[in-house]
Amino acid sequence: xxxxxxxxxxxxxxxxxxxxxxxxxxEIYNAKCSVCHVAGIAGAxxxxxxxxxxPRAEKGIDGLLATAKSGINAMPPMGTCVDCSDTELxxxxxxxxxxxx
Numbered sequence: 001x002x003x004x005x006x007x008x009x010x011x012x013x014x015x016x017x018x019x020x021x022x023x024x025x026x027e028i029y030n031a032k033c034s035v036c037h038v039a040g041i042a043g044a045x046x047x048x049x050x051x052x053x054x055p056r057a058e059k060g061i062d063g064l065l066a067t068a069k070s071g072i073n074a075m076p077p078m079g080t081c082v083d084c085s086d087t088e089l090x091x092x093x094x095x096x097x098x099x100x101x
Contacts (some may be wrong), residue, residue, distance in 0.1 A: 022087050022091075023091075024091060025093070025095030028084060028088050028092035032084070032092070033092050033096065034047065036075070042073065043073055044074075045096075045100075047096060047100075048099045048100055049100060050100045054100075057097055059095075060095045061094060065089055068089050074075075
């Protein structure tokens with residue numbers, strides 16, 4: 001077991017930095033969130049729709065992150081980004097909030 005842990009740690013250190021880099025909010029949005037948020041599928045607030053995003057923005061970024069992680073209405077937990085870190089989810093949420101100003 002110890003040997004396996006050492007090998008895994010070594011492999012992680014040898015990965016290119018780009019492979020370990022967090023994706024931007026725009027990248028996450030385009031790859032994952034836009035599937036529902038462009039057209040407002042199942043009640044998702046549309047990208048850039050200030051009126052739809054205003055009451056959600058009142059929750060604050062941490063409240064929206066909690067909702068994104070647990071899911072809400074038709075949105076499953078983590079949306080469609082099961083491989084997103086909290087930082088990436090926050091960046092995607094902030095990207096959508098900024099577009100709705």
